[in-house]
Amino acid sequence: MSATTAVEDPEPFEGDDRQYSPTRLSGWLQExxxxxxxQPEQLSRAQLAKLSRRAPLVHNDHREVWHANIGPIDTPQLLALHSDLGEIVESNRHxxxxxxxxxxxxxxxxxGKSTAVRAYGCDLFKRQVDVRGETTPSGARxxxxxxxxxxGNTQIRGLNASICRFYGLPVSGDADTLAERAVDAVLSMKSVAIVIDDIHFLAGAKSNSVRMANQLKYLSNVFPVTLIFVGVGVQRRGVLREGFVGKETELAQFGRRTTALTLPPFQVDDDEGRIQWRTLLKTIERKLILAEKYPGMLAEDLSDYLFARSTGHFASLMALINRGCLxxxxxxxxxxxxxxxxxxxxxxxxxAARKELEAELKAGLKTTRPQQRRKSA
Incomplete structure (x- = not known):
């Protein structure tokens, strides 16, 4: 919406809400x-006041959906994760x-680990298609x-059904039938990686680490692709050790087959972390479309406040800023x-964690402000 058209009444529109599920092929292709x-146009209060009839509603609608979908942002944590994933996935030419x-x-x-992994998956998808073409030699997509x-409480059959459902295949039959159907799709469509999110749900919270590890090994054996598992507290469950202790952990086959990665929260215990936090806030600040936004609104005036409210967790920070903008x-x-x-x-x-951090920041025991600011910050 340009400055010359902003004052005019716009045509009816549906907005830019994009409703899809990335767990279906059609939705994944949209992602x-x-x-x-x-990015909506930055208007001053005076320009907002000149908007007539429905125009303010439309402009605000554009702003609201824009703020709700900022990201992913190339933070050092995300870039490091993408580099590590690339090294693992793209060397798997076995x-x-x-x-x-x-x-x-x-x-x-x-x-933001799911968002970060999906972003890597999207990039890998496009690069593979750019190199090898949109269709396979047999003519399949x-x-x-x-x-x-x-x-919750997903079993192997349910997991195989999820893969079939993604490809748009029937989900009838037992676990083995579904696995064969899914493998055929993987081979015919030349899939090279499967991202399996929320694997801490695999077989339910009450299952032991041995059973969970065996199910994940089964997937590695059946599907000729790189599996990228995403979850919470998976290593703590002992899955990589498969129930072995002490020297016997050397017998844990799944641990030998799997490289564990993580996505750390932002920290302000040293200047490197403080500069990263400041850079993040400045990046977000540039993307906000508010009539009275000003330089330093986030990175200076709200730096400590936002760290305390988010505890350095990216998703918590973005939810807070999105709701604040609304x-x-x-x-x-x-x-x-x-x-x-x-x-x-x-x-x-x-x-729940806010009060302790706020107390540390107010007492001067912790700060988000770099002690030695770099020009690049």
């Missing part, structure tokens, strides 16, 4: 190839008679990467400050 959103090593992204909730997410737009405040943000609710985990 991989969906057009980049166009023939079909060899088991390909898997990757396990195991991190706390709210750090090329689907280099697929994405599935597990639900409140700022709908209230006419048009900027973020502590008074407004104090009325914004955040996730329970972040709120």
């Amino acid at each position: 991989v190839y969906g057009p980049d959103r166009v 023939d079909g008679n060899r088991t390909k090593p898997a990757a396990l992204v195991d991190a706390y909730p709210g750090l 090329r689907v280099p990467v697929i994405y599935i997410a597990l639900s 409140r700022a737009i709908r209230s006419g405040h048009e900027r973020l400050d502590e008074e407004l943000m104090n009325r914004v609710k955040n996730d329970a985990a972040a709120e």
Whole structure:
């Protein structure tokens, strides 16, 4: 929306909400190839006041969906994870008679690990298609990467059904039938990687580590692709050790086949971490479309506050800022400050840890401000 057309009443529109599930091929293709959103125009209060009739509603609608979908942002943590994933996945050029090593992204909730892994999957998908073409030699659609997410108490049959459902295949039959059907799809569509999210749900919380490890080994044996597992507390369950202790852990086959990765939260214990936090806030700040936004609104005036409210977790930070922007737009405040943000609710985990961090920051025991600022910060 340009400045010249902003004052005109727009035509009816559906908005830029994109409703799809990445666990279905059609939805995954939307995530991989969906057009980049166009950042709404930055309007002043005076320009907002000149908008007539429906135009303010449309402009605000554009802003709200824009703020809700900022990211992924190329943080050092995300770039490091992508580099590690690339090293594992793209070196797995083994023939079909060899088991390909898997990757396990195991991190706390709210750090953006699923978003980060899907972003890598999208990039790998596009690069494979750019090199090898949209169709396979047999004429099938090329689907280099697929994405599935597990639900509570998933068993092997349910996992195989999820893979079939992604490809749009029938989900009738037992676990072995579904596995054969899924493998045929993997081979015909030249899939090279399967992202399996929320694997901590595999076989339910009550299953032991041996059973879970055996199920994951089964997947590695059956599917001739690189498996990228994403979950919470997977290593803590002892899955990589398969129930072995002491020197016997050397017998854990799954641990030998799997490289564990993580996505750490932001930390402000040293200047490197503080500079990364400041850079992140400046990047987000540039993307916000508020009439009274100003340089330093996040990176200077709200730096300590946002760290305490998010505890350095990316997803908690983005939820807080998104909701704050929505409140700022709908209230006419048009900027973020502590008074407004104090009325914004955040996730329970972040709120539970907030008081301790706030006390440390206010007492000067911790700071988000770099002690030796670099020009690049």
